[in-house]
Amino acid sequence: xxxxYSESVMSRVVRIIDSFDRGARALRLTDLANRAxxxxxxxxxxxxxxxxxxxxxxxxxxxxxxxxxxxxxxxKGSGLLSLREAAQPHLExxxxxxxxxxxxxxxxxxxxxxxxxxxxxEPVPSGRTSERWAIHDSxxxxxxxxxxxxxxxxxxxxxxxARRSAETIxxxxxxxxxxxxxRRSRIAYVPGAGLEGYTGLATxxxxxxxxxxxxxxxxxxxxxxxxxxATEALLIAAHRIHMxxxxxxxx
Amino acid sequence: xxxxYSESVMSRVVRIIDSFDRGARALRLTDLANRAxxxxxxxxxxxxxxxxxxxxxxxxxxxxxxxxxxxxxxxKGSGLLSLREAAQPHLExxxxxxxxxxxxxxxxxxxxxxxxxxxxxEPVPSGRTSERWAIHDSxxxxxxxxxxxxxxxxxxxxxxxARRSAETIxxxxxxxxxxxxxRRSRIAYVPGAGLEGYTGLATxxxxxxxxxxxxxxxxxxxxxxxxxxATEALLIAAHRIHMxxxxxxxx
Numbered sequence: 001x002x003x004x005y006s007e008s009v010m011s012r013v014v015r016i017i018d019s020f021d022r023g024a025r026a027l028r029l030t031d032l033a034n035r036a037x038x039x040x041x042x043x044x045x046x047x048x049x050x051x052x053x054x055x056x057x058x059x060x061x062x063x064x065x066x067x068x069x070x071x072x073x074x075x076k077g078s079g080l081l082s083l084r085e086a087a088q089p090h091l092e093x094x095x096x097x098x099x100x101x102x103x104x105x106x107x108x109x110x111x112x113x114x115x116x117x118x119x120x121x122e123p124v125p126s127g128r129t130s131e132r133w134a135i136h137d138s139x140x141x142x143x144x145x146x147x148x149x150x151x152x153x154x155x156x157x158x159x160x161x162a163r164r165s166a167e168t169i170x171x172x173x174x175x176x177x178x179x180x181x182x183r184r185s186r187i188a189y190v191p192g193a194g195l196e197g198y199t200g201l202a203t204x205x206x207x208x209x210x211x212x213x214x215x216x217x218x219x220x221x222x223x224x225x226x227x228x229x230a231t232e233a234l235l236i237a238a239h240r241i242h243m244x245x246x247x248x249x250x251x
Numbered sequence: 252x253x254x255x256y257s258e259s260v261m262s263r264v265v266r267i268i269d270s271f272d273r274g275a276r277a278l279r280l281t282d283l284a285n286r287a288x289x290x291x292x293x294x295x296x297x298x299x300x301x302x303x304x305x306x307x308x309x310x311x312x313x314x315x316x317x318x319x320x321x322x323x324x325x326x327k328g329s330g331l332l333s334l335r336e337a338a339q340p341h342l343e344x345x346x347x348x349x350x351x352x353x354x355x356x357x358x359x360x361x362x363x364x365x366x367x368x369x370x371x372x373e374p375v376p377s378g379r380t381s382e383r384w385a386i387h388d389s390x391x392x393x394x395x396x397x398x399x400x401x402x403x404x405x406x407x408x409x410x411x412x413a414r415r416s417a418e419t420i421x422x423x424x425x426x427x428x429x430x431x432x433x434r435r436s437r438i439a440y441v442p443g444a445g446l447e448g449y450t451g452l453a454t455x456x457x458x459x460x461x462x463x464x465x466x467x468x469x470x471x472x473x474x475x476x477x478x479x480x481a482t483e484a485l486l487i488a489a490h491r492i493h494m495x496x497x498x499x500x501x502x
Contacts, residue, residue: 078322
């Protein structure tokens with residue numbers, strides 16, 4: 001009867017799924033129980049049912065991993081999938097035209113969630129698909145913040161702002177001053193905000209309804225930036241993605 | 252006490268998530284209950300908790316949709332993410348070299364699960380990311396079947412084989428005869444198997460351990476096929492993806 005009076009089955013299942021990540025794609029039951037903070041017998045019981053439903057699968061050496069079925073059901077009805085699909089040809093075009101890394105991201109629950117990364121050349125070990133960043137840490141976050149409602153901006157800027165890299169701006173006054181310029185140019189150009197040695201440029205994507213729903217950005221290794229060319233290409237790509245979303249919504 | 256004696260919370264949650272798809276990204280509570288086959292009061296209770304955990308979110312006009320948080324936790328620890336990331340630059344290269352649609356897929360639970368689709372030109376309205384197909388319906392499925400254990404092949408070929416398009420081969424004897432040739436050439440070239448008006452060519456991808464773990468394929472509009480060029484490019488791309496997986500596993 002334990003689950004009836006303490007934490008719900010559902011929140012425990014979420015914690016089990018959330019225990020896996022890039023560095024831990026296959027876990028033994030005891031490690032999984034430790035990471036999830038759930039007693040081993042309960043973990044054992046939940047894992048057995050999750051295996052039977054395909055949410056988990058057995059991995060090598062008595063490990064457990066996330067099931068393909070989980071990926072499938074989480075993705076097939078997700079609005080993020082339609083956004084990614086509308087954007088994909090235009091992200092390709094940016095990659096080909098500018099020869100840089102390209103990102104697609106959304107604001108989600110007070111942080112930036114990276115949806116897609118197209119790699120050009122050497123991987124940038126950060127800001128990859130499914131990573132979540134603070135909003136002030138990247139051009140992607142700042143461009144979406146600039147177009148967010150004032151109350152949201154104030155809420156974000158009133159919280160403690162951590163420093164991701166040496167150049168991350170963590171002074172709310174300085175950040176607040178950036179926003180009108182970003183709104184006017186529709187471009188956030190913030191060298192080093194996210195990752196030392198790299199510069200991001202980002203522009204907003206308007207959804208079918210005309211609101212900013214996402215951001216597309218490009219990443220240059222420091223010293224190779226071509227802000228004029230990047231700005232023009234980003235504005236074109238964002239417009240094309242917006243049109244693709246409008247067309248998709250009229251279908 | 253209902254949930255204790257009938258269906259579990261977990262399998263109902265899976266059915267709720269599974270009720271959303273491309274054609275139904277936002278649902279009202281009653282539609283969701285109907286699709287999931289769960290009584291309305293129970294659906295209401297489960298949805299409330301799923302909203303609080305971020306598995307669901309509120310959409311426009313009193314609808315409910317899948318939460319970004321669900322996408323995030325399902326993806327960040329998934330082995331499918333590492334496969335997609337290892338493959339992505341090489342899928343780009345295929346797109347650029349051959350100027351055709353490119354697919355990445357895996358065998359999962361007796362069907363083909365499409366992981367990624369890079370579009371070239373007009374979208375092909377089928378075989379998109381997160382779609383699941385029968386194995387005999389596509390070059391992707393047939394190439395993975397050709398490299399599967401004999402018992403698995405027999406199991407698949409002994410089941411009823413539905414016809415997806417006019418040219419889908421549904422005769423198990425005829426399908427069985429194709430497999431040795433596919434294994435020798437490492438290419439499945441099956442015009443019209445999946446979709447009228449299109450031809451797929453697929454090759455297997457070996458994982459770090461040397462087993463076939465996935466397939467990469469290209470899709471030509473019928474009459475524009477360039478099988479020699481496609482074969483060479485596919486074999487090169489599959490080799491490069493394999494090497495990327497080997498390198499990733501040694502990190």
